[in-house]
Amino acid sequence: MTPSFKKGMSIVEIIVAAAIIAVSVIGIVAAIQVYLKVVYQNTRETQAVLLLDETAEALQYMRDDGFGAHIESKTLGDTYTIYWDGSGYELSTSTITLPYGMTRSVVFSSIKRDGNDQISSSGSTDENTLKAVITISWPYKEEMKILSSEMLIHDMYEN
Amino acid sequence: MKTKQNQKGFTLIELVVYVAGLVILSGVMVLIIIQFYMLYKEIIAVPRADRTGLTLVDRITKEIRSGDQIDTLNSQFNTTDGIIEFDSEENGSTVARRFYVENGIVKFSENGGTAVSLSPKDLYVSNFQFKLVSTSVSQAVRFDLELQFMTRNGTETKPYTGFSILRESYE
Numbered sequence: 001m002t003p004s005f006k007k008g009m010s011i012v013e014i015i016v017a018a019a020i021i022a023v024s025v026i027g028i029v030a031a032i033q034v035y036l037k038v039v040y041q042n043t044r045e046t047q048a049v050l051l052l053d054e055t056a057e058a059l060q061y062m063r064d065d066g067f068g069a070h071i072e073s074k075t076l077g078d079t080y081t082i083y084w085d086g087s088g089y090e091l092s093t094s095t096i097t098l099p100y101g102m103t104r105s106v107v108f109s110s111i112k113r114d115g116n117d118q119i120s121s122s123g124s125t126d127e128n129t130l131k132a133v134i135t136i137s138w139p140y141k142e143e144m145k146i147l148s149s150e151m152l153i154h155d156m157y158e159n
Numbered sequence: 160m161k162t163k164q165n166q167k168g169f170t171l172i173e174l175v176v177y178v179a180g181l182v183i184l185s186g187v188m189v190l191i192i193i194q195f196y197m198l199y200k201e202i203i204a205v206p207r208a209d210r211t212g213l214t215l216v217d218r219i220t221k222e223i224r225s226g227d228q229i230d231t232l233n234s235q236f237n238t239t240d241g242i243i244e245f246d247s248e249e250n251g252s253t254v255a256r257r258f259y260v261e262n263g264i265v266k267f268s269e270n271g272g273t274a275v276s277l278s279p280k281d282l283y284v285s286n287f288q289f290k291l292v293s294t295s296v297s298q299a300v301r302f303d304l305e306l307q308f309m310t311r312n313g314t315e316t317k318p319y320t321g322f323s324i325l326r327e328s329y330e
Contacts (some may be wrong), residue, residue, distance in 0.1 A: 011169075011176060011177055013171050014180075015176075015180055018180055018181075018184050021184075022187060023186075026187075036198075036202060040206065040207050043206055043209045043210065043213070044274075046213050047209070047213060050200060050213060050217060050321070053220075053321075054220075054286060054320065054321060054322045057220075057299075057322045057323060057324055058322055060292065060298050060324055061292065061297075061322070061324055064294040064295070064296050064297045064299075065294040065295075065322070084301065084320075087292070088289075088292055089322070099317075099318075105167065114235075119206065123265060157295075157296050159295070
């Protein structure tokens with residue numbers, strides 16, 4: 001703004017200014033969206049860790065409650081999921097989808113022990129120990145994110 | 160914007176372009192505002208409830224897991240305003256820990272001392288339930304939590320769950 005009345009902002013200047021403001025607003029919105037996606041993804045990962053934790057704990061409960069009935073009776077290689085039946089945890093082959101499209105699966109496999117009773121790739125099959133692979137998966141950007149862990153379950157209480 | 164010369168001024172085309180630019184700009188602004196408004200639930204309320212819920216589940220299940228035994232007399236199971244009290248060994252002495260809900264806020268106290276709030280005031284805890292699970296060799300607790308909060312669609316409820324076997328309960 002100058003005192004001269006002949007001067008002022010031209011329409012081109014206004015358009016340029018408006019364009020700069022628009023571009024910066026769009027940039028800020030894009031940055032916020034990236035931040036929100038990171039927060040969303042971060043929360044899902046925390047949730048997945050807790051689901052994994054609960055699944056591992058449930059498997060241990062099933063071992064305590066009855067290794068034969070809960071775990072040994074299941075088919076090796078099949079995909080199971082855990083569910084709460086009101087008084088305890090059970091394994092089921094049906095798919096249970098949790099909030100945010102999250103799913104969890106448990107697959108059992110046998111393990112072998114060598115002559116020194118150490119777990120190895122060859123040797124005789126240990127009838128009282130199973131390996132459980134726990135997998136938590138959830139959708140993210142057209143693909144599935146996966147968190148996986150494995151544990152050994154031994155019939156230590158011979159039940 | 161006025162000049163002293165009456166012959167100068169905006170031409171009609173300039174005005175039309177200006178108004179068109181303004182319309183487009185305001186349209187974009189309105190779209191952005193609508194988008195923000197629609198995303199509000201996602202932006203603030205839901206992640207906040209998730210963070211609170213997951214932190215509470217993590218804290219409570221870990222505390223119970225490190226416990227020796229559940230004080231069944233002072234605990235309340237299978238109700239939506241449940242109480243869990245358990246003893247933990249810490250540095251050679253026994254500590255009684257208690258989680259409960261009061262006016263929709265999760266509280267924690269040690270040895271009957273001053274209670275600390277673990278959840279914010281504007282997230283209403285509508286379910287705070289413990290279920291005692293016993294096997295022949297161990298004791299476990301299932302924990303169900305529900306948080307209620309307001310969104311533009313009304314009240315929303317989110318459930319969170321934890322499960323812990325008391326490590327010291329094994330014989």
